[in-house]
Amino acid sequence: EYVPDERLSHLKIPKPEAMPAVALYHPDAPALFETFEAYRKWYERRAKSEGKPQLDAQKTVGLLLMRPQIVSRTRKHYDGLIRAIEAEGLAVLPATSTLMDNREACEKFFLKDQRPKTKDRKKDESDAIEDRSRVSQIVSLTGFSFVGGPAMNDSEAAALFLKKLNRPFRSCVSLDMQTIESWQASGTGLNPVQAGMQIAIPEIDGATEPFVYGGMPAGESEPVPLEERCQRLARRLKKWHRLQTAERVELKLALLLFCFPPNKGNVGTAADLDVFPSVWEMLRNFRDEGYQIEVPESADELREMLLGGDSERYGATARIAYRMKTDEYRRLCPHVEEIEKEWGAAPGKINSFGGELLIQGMQLGNVFIGVQPTFGYEGDPMRLMMAQSGAPHHGFMALYTYLEKVLKADAVVHVGTHGAMEFMPGKQVGMSASCWPDRLIGELPNIYIYSVNNPSEGSIAKRRSYAELISYLTPPIENAGVFKDLATLKELLANYRQATDEREREQLFAVIEEAARALNFQEA
Structure with a gap:
């Protein structure tokens, strides 16, 4: 009925693995990184030994990943996109985030620590934000609101924070609520739930590039990358990167x-x-x-x-x-x-x-x-x-x-x-x-x-x-009309046109003539 105590003493149980709420992930890394500095050191060692791109704020793509998929190791679709982006010569900074709010992960990993302002540093606020960013663009792979997750959307909070990040924000699609096969066969494409949650809601946050990059094959329990789509998306990100960094000439x-x-x-x-x-x-x-x-x-x-x-x-x-x-x-x-x-x-x-x-x-x-x-x-x-x-x-x-x-x-x-x-x-x-x-x-x-x-x-x-x-948008146009003495003159002219009695018309004409002189109207 019960396992004897002496048998338990021979079992080799690995130590619990720490799973922080937010962390940096890479498919080639041995573990998650809880600080940017630890990730940077590992990434630069790898870059030197394998000829990979170095971390550079001008050519680093920030990725937002769902923490549950990292913890449960259902992350092949993430891995495929990460490798496709790196193959285009861009570095990656993939951050795991909670379902409900991406601000903590972005603040911790995508922004440098705030530097104190000095008297010699005469830059406007946008320059200060530029100095703080560690990424050139942000791609959300969570499929949910930036702030609010699957249950709600706080677009005002999202807009405020994304303005602080001051980087292009994109949201790409993993087929989590339909199979790859059903998507491929469908003339509609995404089903209504998927379209609402992963397209419409991120759009409220200002997200662009609703690109399908992976999904769940029929009969499988783990999402996989769509290789051709990952490569196409990576090349599009590289094009956007060139627009940001190349000399205008x-x-x-x-x-x-x-x-x-x-x-x-x-x-x-x-x-x-x-x-x-x-x-x-x-x-x-x-x-x-x-x-x-x-x-x-x-x-x-x-x-x-x-x-x-x-x-x-x-x-x-x-x-x-x-x-x-x-x-x-x-x-x-x-x-x-x-x-x-x-x-x-x-x-x-x-x-x-x-x-x-x-x-x-x-x-x-x-x-x-x-x-x-x-x-x-x-x-x-x-x-x-x-x-x-x-x-x-x-x-x-x-x-x-x-x-x-x-x-x-x-x-x-x-x-x-x-x-x-x-x-x-x-x-x-x-x-x-x-x-x-x-x-x-x-x-x-x-x-x-x-x-x-x-x-x-x-x-x-x-x-x-x-x-x-x-x-x-065409500016709204409204009839400006007339005012003060011009309005009085307009009314006199209307009365003159409507008058039928000749004596009344003569009297009105005299008043109109005097009013016109007062307004500096000259004879044509």
Whole structure:
């Protein structure tokens, strides 16, 4: 019935392993680290012996991990992403956190100790925050609110603390509430619970890049990494890192304008935005910030340059920046055969001329200004948008292939609400490698200038094309009206117009004339 005492005395029971509430983790480390200094020493020794990247605030990605998965050793998905990030030459600082609040882990590991201010140190508060950060960007892998966990969301507290961190905040998705197989087969993508908890709630905190990187295989009890997705995400993080750290004169930007319906008069259309003056102001600001750029004399000249050139020769809505040969297109784009099933042999009939694909736009130094091609279904654009089947046409695919693989842009800026790329066929949320928005944007950081009065479609851009939104809104306009003596004069004029008695009109005219002189009105 009972185990004899003498048998117990021969059992070798290991000592309890300390599991702190917050700690630093690495799959190659022998144990968790309770201090940044201990992790730093281990990481630097490993970096020297194995040729791994060193910890450097400018190239270190801070990761937030769920403590229960570290404790229970169900962490292969974390390990896969960590290794993918390091393979891109970035260092990692993976912090385990509680389910309910990430602030303690971030404060302890992602921020240096507060240094006392001195009289000689004349820096503003943002500089002080910059000095304190140990990471260049933060990626949450918890799938919950930054403050509040799975049960609630304290977005005000999150915003306050994230402002203190002053670093880009991203939240990526592990398929914890559905299997990898169900996600792959689903046209919707993430199920409602997963979408609400791991997409919508982190968005309230300002999180971006809702990228699926791992999940639970059917019949298994431990999540695994999706290798291709981890590698794609790591390369996207590296692109964002380059935007933060490279000299501005080295960076290449692509600004895309929209044109719907497709004709010259509609190039640069967007809801509630005067596009060409806005782009011109952006170009001037880019130049002032150190970008290598040639700025036209005015917004009108910018418009004329883009719409002119050789556009008439090619029957295009804008001038041609690049002619992509069909062989080059096939070599650079791995999806040509799928597109041909929908649109026929490349180069197709849209945005093509003489067997070449036409990239509409112009180069101004290191800034490319392009025009996103037509949908291809102008009579029925919803036929293609978010369809379960179908594909963008060759011209559409060629533009984004050009931006990433020929121009080698560091980022794309979509100007105004809105284009078509984020509505292309694929899952509604939780993109996979077979979704066309994911294929089109590739590894390009996507910055989208979007009207703040259209949050629903703005969310689509964030979720389906990994866009970071910059909001705009037309200022409210109200009739200013008149006041004081002008209001009196206005009333006299109204009475004069309504008067029918000639004597009354003469009297009113005399009063109006006197009031006009008092207000310094002169005869025309």
